[in-house]
Amino acid sequence: MGLRELFVQKDFVVTTEIPPPKGVNAASSLDIAKKILRRVDGINVTDNQRGIMRMCSLAFSHLLKEIGHNPIMQVCTRDRNRLALQSDILGAGALGIENICIMTGDHPKLGDHPDAKPVFDLDSIQLIKVIKELETGVCMSGKRLESSAKFFVGGVVNPFFEPFELELIKIKKKIDAGAEFFQTQPFFDKESLEKFLEEVRGLNTKFLIGISPIKSVKMINFLNEKVLTKKIPENISKRIETAENQTEEGIRIAAEFIREIKGMVRSIHIMPIGIESYLPYLLDEAGL
Amino acid sequence: MIITKQKDFDELLGMMDGQDSVFIVGCGECATTCRTGGEKEVGEMSVKLTEKGKTVTGTVVINAPCLELDTRRVLRQNKDAVEKTEAILVLACGAGVQAVAEAVDCSVYPGLDSLFLGNVFRHQHFYEKCSTCGECVIGSYGGICPVTRCSKSLLNGPCGGSVKGMCEVDNKKECVWIAIYDRMKKSNTIDRLSKILPAKRHSAGTIPGRVINGA
Numbered sequence: 001m002g003l004r005e006l007f008v009q010k011d012f013v014v015t016t017e018i019p020p021p022k023g024v025n026a027a028s029s030l031d032i033a034k035k036i037l038r039r040v041d042g043i044n045v046t047d048n049q050r051g052i053m054r055m056c057s058l059a060f061s062h063l064l065k066e067i068g069h070n071p072i073m074q075v076c077t078r079d080r081n082r083l084a085l086q087s088d089i090l091g092a093g094a095l096g097i098e099n100i101c102i103m104t105g106d107h108p109k110l111g112d113h114p115d116a117k118p119v120f121d122l123d124s125i126q127l128i129k130v131i132k133e134l135e136t137g138v139c140m141s142g143k144r145l146e147s148s149a150k151f152f153v154g155g156v157v158n159p160f161f162e163p164f165e166l167e168l169i170k171i172k173k174k175i176d177a178g179a180e181f182f183q184t185q186p187f188f189d190k191e192s193l194e195k196f197l198e199e200v201r202g203l204n205t206k207f208l209i210g211i212s213p214i215k216s217v218k219m220i221n222f223l224n225e226k227v228l229t230k231k232i233p234e235n236i237s238k239r240i241e242t243a244e245n246q247t248e249e250g251i252r253i254a255a256e257f258i259r260e261i262k263g264m265v266r267s268i269h270i271m272p273i274g275i276e277s278y279l280p281y282l283l284d285e286a287g288l
Numbered sequence: 289m290i291i292t293k294q295k296d297f298d299e300l301l302g303m304m305d306g307q308d309s310v311f312i313v314g315c316g317e318c319a320t321t322c323r324t325g326g327e328k329e330v331g332e333m334s335v336k337l338t339e340k341g342k343t344v345t346g347t348v349v350i351n352a353p354c355l356e357l358d359t360r361r362v363l364r365q366n367k368d369a370v371e372k373t374e375a376i377l378v379l380a381c382g383a384g385v386q387a388v389a390e391a392v393d394c395s396v397y398p399g400l401d402s403l404f405l406g407n408v409f410r411h412q413h414f415y416e417k418c419s420t421c422g423e424c425v426i427g428s429y430g431g432i433c434p435v436t437r438c439s440k441s442l443l444n445g446p447c448g449g450s451v452k453g454m455c456e457v458d459n460k461k462e463c464v465w466i467a468i469y470d471r472m473k474k475s476n477t478i479d480r481l482s483k484i485l486p487a488k489r490h491s492a493g494t495i496p497g498r499v500i501n502g503a
Contacts, residue, residue, distance in 0.1 A: 078440075082487065104447040107439055107457045118440065125444040126487045140487075158448035166469045166481075170445035173484050185448065229452060 003070055003099045004152045004180070006041045007206055013267035014288055015072060015183075015208055017044035018276050020060035022053070032276045033064055039283050040069075044101060044183065044269065047074040051111020058088055062095045072154070073097050076105025081121035082130070082140055089131055093149030101183060102127050103156045125170070125177050128153055132178035154181035157207070159196040160229040168199065175205050183269045186212035188223075189233045193261060208269035209261065213254035213282060214240055215247045215275050251278050255285030289318040290381040291406035291414045292325065295399055300377065301340060303397045307374040310342050311366070312399075313388055314349035315380035321408065324400050325349075325379025333379065333399065345369040353384030360391045370394075422493025428485055430471035435488065437464035443485045 006013055016036070021029050033043060043064055047057040061071035073092055075085065092100065102124045108116040122130065130140050137148040155174040161167035171182065184207055187193045193209065200207065214220055214232070217240055224231045236253055243249030258268060272279055304310060312330050319325025327349050334344045346369025350362045363370055370376070375395040378385040381402040389396040406414035419436040425443070426433050435441045439457040446465035449456030453466050472478045 104440055104442065104449075106449060109457050120440040120442065121490070122487050123440075123442045123444050125484055129484060156448055158450075161446065161448070161450065162453070163466070163469060166446060166465060169478075169481055172482065173444055177484055226451060 001070075002152060003042045003072065006070075007181070007267065010041065011266065012262065012288075013041045013206075013208070014039075014270065014283075015042035015044060015267070016040050016270040016272065016279060017046055017072075017074075018060075018064075019046045019049060020055035020057060022055070024055065026055065026060060026063050029060070029276075030063060030067060032279065033069055034067060035280050036283065037068055039280070039288065040270075042070045042072045042099060044072040045074055047076045047105065048079060048111070049074075049106070051078065051106045051108045051113065051116075053111070053113055056088075058091055058095070058097070061092070061097045065095070065097060070099065071097055072099040072101050074101045074103065075127070076103050077120055077122050077124060077127055078105035078108060079116075079119055081119055085122065085127060086130065086134060086139055089134055089151070090145070090149075093134075093151070098150065099152045099154070100131065101154045101156065101181075102131070102179070124155055125173050128155060128174055128177040128179050152180060153178055154183065154208075155179040157182045157184045159184050159187070159192070160227075162229055164199060171200065171203065171205075175203065179205065181206040181208060181267075183208045184210040185227070186210035186271060187261075188212075188214075188228075188236060188257070189230075190257075190260060190264075192230055193264065197264065206267055207265070208267045209265045210271060211254055211258060211268050212271045212273060213247075213275060213278070214250035215273075216250075217241055217246065219250075247275055247278065248281075251275075251282045252285055255282055255287075258286040258288070289321060289406060289408065290383070291403045291416075292319055292322050292381050292400040293403060294324050294329070294379070295401055297336065300397065300399060304342070304375050304377070304395075307395060308341070308343055309345050309373045309375065310337055311345050311369050311373040311376045312337075312347040313353060313363075313376060313378045313380065313384075314347070315353050315384050316349050316351040319380050319384070319400060320349070322414070323412070329379055333377065337377075345373040350380075350384075353378065353380045353387050356387045356390060359384075359387045363388070363391050420493070420497075421488070422497075423489055425485075425488070428480065429468045430475060430477060432464060432468045432471060434464055434468065437467075441488070443488065445481070 018029055045057040045061045057073050061073040064071040104124050108118050131151055131153050137145045220232050220237050240246050312333055314325040314330035330347050334347055338344055348366050350359055353359050377397050377399045378388050379399040385398045404416035405418055407417050421435050439455055450463035455461040455463050
């Protein structure tokens with residue numbers, strides 16, 4: 001069953017993400033995926049996330065599909081122009097990859113190839129619109145395709161962007177362009193989530209609420225300085241700091257948070273950045 | 289104006305390796321304002337190259353080296369020094385360097401790196417606000433250019449990387465989308481931002497540019 005149908009059929013949709021390997025052998029990444037088979041509804045396959053070069057999301061999405069997973073192919077607009085983006089989307093269609101999550105992508109200067117040419121030929125909204133046009137059998141230049149496929153296209157949201165009105169304008173434009181679901185950046189406290197849900201109330205779309213287990217004090221510092229506008233709650237920082245095993249404590253905190261918000265939202269997206277092997281443990285702890 | 293910075297001196301020496309004589313050309317306009325290729329910098333470069341054993345056959349600061357016919361005329365006026373040299377070092381933007389190269393047969397080297405088309409805010413404060421993309425879209429963004437001032441040239445709003453109003457690429461630079469938002473709020477035109485704006489027509493700015501009016 002596709003992710004679109006799962007959103008209709010299931011009360012609670014759970015997706016996660018596994019990055020493709022930095023190499024040609026995907027065995028260890030696929031081993032992690034196998035351990036969570038039938039326990040998650042979709043696996044987001046990152047596209048050179050943080051600008052760090054890895055195997056392409058198209059190939060790894062295909063490999064996940066082969067072992068029975070429901071891949072969500074991430075496509076960022078950083079590295080490819082409109083020709084390359086459209087041809088990859090057609091490739092996904094040919095391989096039966098239906099779910100596509102579009103984002104701008106981190107600037108190459110932040111990644112492991114800082115001297116790369118930043119492409120950004122299209123922005124995320126324009127690309128979502130182009131994919132919906134490809135579905136109708138027409139490419140961006142107006143030329144007809146010989147065949148086409150249906151996609152389930154989503155985007156990403158930064159709930160912490162200020163002024164939020166500007167983010168809201170962008171969310172609405174993505175919906176107008178054809179986005180049907182959104183993955184959010186991770187939440188770490190219920191109050192921020194409640195505020196966000198209030199702000200997006202009435203929008204006819206699906207939000208996969210981001211959950212990210214904190215693996216170390218270092219990660220807290222990074223999130224506080226570089227990502228979040230509201231700091232990680234004091235009680236969480238304290239628990240991580242004093243834990244015997246910081247990663248395991250982070251998993252338990254994330255699991256507790258999932259249980260806490262389960263009644264408030266209909267879908268979550270777990271981002272276990274760098275600790276994908278803990279996914280089965282996290283799902284166990286969260287009762288999923 | 290074109291904003292420039294001087295190249296590393298060792299890089300310059302490397303380019304001129306094996307050539308002992310050099311003529312130095314400066315720029316009386318942009319490079320003078322940037323303090324990278326005016327009278328003073330040309331004089332300093334002459335001293336440094338002499339110290340490294342080069343023979344400086346002469347120097348000249350051309351009013352605007354990018355005016356090609358003027359550059360040819362000035363180089364003709366300095367014919368003796370130019371004919372004696374194996375290399376010309378040009379302390380001007382890439383346009384000036386190539387104007388010189390078109391006028392002579394000897395080796396021509398850039399002494400500067402050309403950075404951007406810049407606005408001068410105050411003394412030695414330069415900001416890039418236009419990247420001469422070939423099709424101006426500023427009218428849709430409250431008078432501010434996201435093509436140039438957003439590090440990803442996004443046309444439909446900010447990326448998710450902006451934190452506390454600053455750009456993800458450089459936290460000393462403000463996210464231009466905040467400025468666009470503020471201006472469009474003030475002018476009561478924020479609704480216009482709700483429209484999906486189309487992808488840029490890069491064909492409008494295909495390089496190399498060429499305009500011949502009246503032809």
